[in-house]
Amino acid sequence: MDPITASAESRVIALARRVLRIEADAVAALADRLGEEFERAVDIILKRHGRVIVTGIGKSGHIARKLAATLASTGTPAYFVHAAEAAHGDLGMITPEDVVIAMSNSGSSEELLMIVPLVKRQGARLIAMTGKPESPLARDADCHLEVAVAEEACPLNLAPTASTTAALALGDALAVALLDARGFAAEDFARSHPGGALGRRLLTHVGDVMRPATAVPQVGADVPLTQALLAMTAGGMGMTAVTDDAGTPLGIFTDGDLRRALEKGVDVRTARVTEVMTRNPRSIGPGALAVEAAEAMERMRISQLLVIDEAGRLAGALTTHDLMLAKVI
Missing domain, CATH: 3.40.50.10490 (Glucose-6-phosphate isomerase like protein; domain 1)
Incomplete structure (x- = not known):
């Protein structure tokens, strides 16, 4: 130099x-x-x-x-x-x-x-x-x-x-x-900054960003696993909810459940979805903050979360991708 x-x-x-x-x-x-x-x-x-x-x-x-x-x-x-x-x-x-x-x-x-x-x-x-x-x-x-x-x-x-x-x-x-x-408080700050990242995190509710029940893949508890696979593939969420006739969730079947079933040697052609689904799935209410859903999914290391209404019926579902699109995470 x-x-x-x-x-x-x-x-x-x-x-x-x-x-x-x-x-x-x-x-x-x-x-x-x-x-x-x-x-x-x-x-x-x-x-x-x-x-x-x-x-x-x-x-x-x-x-x-x-x-x-x-x-x-x-x-x-x-x-x-x-x-x-x-x-x-x-x-x-x-x-x-x-x-x-x-x-x-x-x-x-x-x-x-x-x-x-x-x-x-x-x-x-x-x-x-x-x-x-x-x-x-x-x-x-x-x-x-x-x-x-x-x-x-x-x-x-x-x-x-x-x-x-x-x-x-x-x-x-x-x-x-x-x-x-x-x-x-932080919630007060968010109300005066609704367009910012904090506003999105603190003012966005699960019901604002979830996919409604009509857009969530669902199958009955007695269906063959092959039918659940088709529903999961068509739904594009990497999961399908397993519900009864009243729309109450009995379980969730995800791509992770499929991998675990294959590792155990389950015959996909003859098994039924109830044999491999996750019972008592994690869920959240539509009135909860979206950031709470994001934190729960991260803590439990899951990519999908069912949304259940006060009557216990399926209201919708969330994926980490949905939360990313909403800029919550």
């Missing part, structure tokens, strides 16, 4: 490491400063029945938008209002039951200071998140969360870097503290 190239690469890596260390130190310093004001901020939000409006401008505005999204997805209704737009009509969104979180590293952003009296007049509570406790925004707020940093990660100590990282981290801490205080 060319010496100049090697030297330049070393400088790049060294600078990148410096940035990461400065930002990591900035976040770590926040933990030591947390105290009564943070608890007060959580208390203010919990006691209000409205929404949290997060506002800011510039880089702080980008962080504010992310905080609003995180709050909204973790059980605290919230939305972002651009500070510049707030003074031109968007303040009409704010009600007396709301809490406004204003984010500004300097605490002196004109756009934010302009709307503070109006927020107060509306009766909303104001939480400021700044890097300067003595700033006008911090002084006017009902509660102040300090996000001061020793230095920016920018070599010029100008571009918002460590300060925005600190604000982002403190915002996450606030959202998680509220999540815990509200008893927000």
Whole structure:
């Protein structure tokens, strides 16, 4: 490698490491400063029945938008209002039951200071998140969360870097503290993320993805094994349910049962399905979560699972392939 190239690469890596260390130190310093004001901020939000409006401008505005999204997805209704737009009509969104979180590293952003009296007049509570406790925004707020940093990660100590990282981290801490205080669970998270993987896992029920009984291969208990083989092949599920006249499952015959029968020397031409089927097969209800079916199938090392309704009749069946198509696994 060319010496100049090697030297330049070393400088790049060294600078990148410096940035990461400065930002990591900035976040770590926040933990030591947390105290009564943070608890007060959580208390203010919990006691209000409205929404949290997060506002800011510039880089702080980008962080504010992310905080609003995180709050909204973790059980605290919230939305972002651009500070510049707030003074031109968007303040009409704010009600007396709301809490406004204003984010500004300097605490002196004109756009934010302009709307503070109006927020107060509306009766909303104001939480400021700044890097300067003595700033006008911090002084006017009902509660102040300090996000001061020793230095920016920018070599010029100008571009918002460590300060925005600190604000982002403190915002996450606030959202998680509220999540815990509200008893927000994984199921609640899934309801606000129905399109994501977690939503599919926690909101999809067996009845949503199973093959209905009419599409499940079935044979009676007294049929020859050859007939069960034909039903299993035609059904494309690697199994056939064995049921009585009322549709109550008596057993299941799978390709695994067939292999075991052949290993024992069973004569396929003369045997009956009841001789080789698995009696008292594993089953699940249609109202169970699909993820429960997936976990049961993995635990029992089976590829098919019968679905039984409350009356004990066959409602349908599932295969691991069905669960994969539904993106449950």
